Structure formats: C-alpha cells, structure tokens
Amino acid sequence: MAKAKESVFRTVVVALVLSVVFSVVVSTAAVALRPAQIKNQNLNIKTNILAAADMLPAGASSQQIEDLFSKFEVKLVDLDSGEYVQPDAVGVNDPMKYDMYKAASNPKLSIDIPQDQDKAGIGRRPNVAKVFVLRDDSGELKKVVLPISGYGLWSTLYGFVSLRGDANTIEGLGFYQQGETPGLGGEVDNPRWKAQWQGKVVYGEDMTEPEIRLVKGGVSADAKGKEHKVDALSGATLTSRGVENLVNYWLGDRGFATYLKHLRQGEV
Numbered sequence: 001m002a003k004a005k006e007s008v009f010r011t012v013v014v015a016l017v018l019s020v021v022f023s024v025v026v027s028t029a030a031v032a033l034r035p036a037q038i039k040n041q042n043l044n045i046k047t048n049i050l051a052a053a054d055m056l057p058a059g060a061s062s063q064q065i066e067d068l069f070s071k072f073e074v075k076l077v078d079l080d081s082g083e084y085v086q087p088d089a090v091g092v093n094d095p096m097k098y099d100m101y102k103a104a105s106n107p108k109l110s111i112d113i114p115q116d117q118d119k120a121g122i123g124r125r126p127n128v129a130k131v132f133v134l135r136d137d138s139g140e141l142k143k144v145v146l147p148i149s150g151y152g153l154w155s156t157l158y159g160f161v162s163l164r165g166d167a168n169t170i171e172g173l174g175f176y177q178q179g180e181t182p183g184l185g186g187e188v189d190n191p192r193w194k195a196q197w198q199g200k201v202v203y204g205e206d207m208t209e210p211e212i213r214l215v216k217g218g219v220s221a222d223a224k225g226k227e228h229k230v231d232a233l234s235g236a237t238l239t240s241r242g243v244e245n246l247v248n249y250w251l252g253d254r255g256f257a258t259y260l261k262h263l264r265q266g267e268v
Helices: 002-052 062-069 185-189 191-195 237-250 257-264
Strands: 073-078 110-112 124-126 128-135 141-151 156-164 170-177 213-215 229-231
Touching: 002 062, 002 156, 002 170, 141 237, 141 257, 156 237, 170 185, 170 191, 185 191, 185 237, 213 237
Parallel strands: 213 229
Antiparallel strands: 073 128, 110 124, 128 141, 141 156, 156 170
C-alpha cells in the first residue's frame, strides 16, 4: 500500500513539474513570437489599405508594401468635429498604435449609438478614428483611405474604403476580416465584385447624405443614379444590405462626413 501511495505521489509530482515546464515554454514562445505577430498584423493592414487605394502591385514584397505605405500620412480624426487630434489625446505616441475598435469598447473613448441610428449594427462608435491621407508633392489631396465596419448576416465586416482627391469618388473598397457565407455573402472578397466600386460617387449634388445603394438583380446601364449604385451580392440579401448600411453609416454625418467636408474645403 505504501509503495502504491508513493507511486501515485511521484506521478502527481512529475505531472506538476511537466505542467510547469510546458507552461513556461508556451509562455516564453508566446512572448518571443508576439513582435512577429504584431509586425505581420500591421503588414496585413497596410496591404489592405494599399489594395483599397488601388496601389498594391501584384506579388508585392513586404518591403514594397512598407515603401508604398510610407507615402501616406496617418492621422487621427475627431469624428464629431472632423478635425485632427494629437495621438496623446487617445493615450498613444504614434497614430499607428491607436486601435479605434478597441477604443469603441471604452465608454471614455466612445459613444453609444441609439438603435434607430445604428445602421451599421456596431453598437458603439469611437470618438476618434484613424485615417490614411495621400498627397502629391504640391500638397494636393490624392486619396484618403477610411476604416469601415459593420454587421452583415453572420459577422462584423472590417475593411477600408478609399476616396479620390475630391473626397467623394470611390477608388476602391475591401474587407480584411469577415465571416459571411462562402460563395454568397463571402463574395465581398471577389475581385470582380469589388471592381464595381471604383468610380462610384458617394454624395449627391447637395453633398449631404451618402447615396450608395446595392441593387438586387444588378444595376442596368440606363439606371437612374447609377453612379451611386453597385450590384448586390447574388443570393446574399442581408450581407448586401449590411454592406450598404455600413458604407453609408461611416460616410454619413455620424461617421466621416464632417471630416470629408473639411478635406474638400482644404480646412484640414
């Protein structure tokens, strides 16, 4: 009996020691890999920004991506005023380190969106957003890339929309994270569908409310207001509605509309 108890004791001790050793190994590996993970995440974001801006060469290397992205100014925008704010206003020393989606979960850094105004289905909106501005050598605005997000059918979609120098014409749109149904709502990743967005116009003549619409059955050549319209995703009505809603939300007055107005008027 004594030998049996001693054997059980030794087994427990060995198991505990191995558990501690494995925990240390896993923790050490996680810490060691963290910088590489962050670097890869940042590279993925930069890749998607360049893709939305129609600036991503086929087969671009990581160095090419870094070089092209370096042409952008990274700015933080107060969404209510449409003015730029300094990074320290949101507790960072580098605008690239600011996470607007994490800020949305902090009541001190975000606002609750009334349900009847929450077209994108995001619940809370950060007070400050990160934008990416490209100017030519003379300082003229060439492109501005804006983060967008919102609920589709099964998931929250995260992506970017790029506008040309008029801050009204879409250069491109894409999502870097989504969990919609493959072959249906998942077609938001289809290059042919994304290509339709290029050249679409956000605002009407009065430049107030965004007028983007996703049309079930497709946009005919003679459709009235076709400059604002994109083909809906076939068989994915709710995802299409979600994309329409999130684009119009973020380009509306509770999103980037005030900032874009300042851009057009040369005030920021």
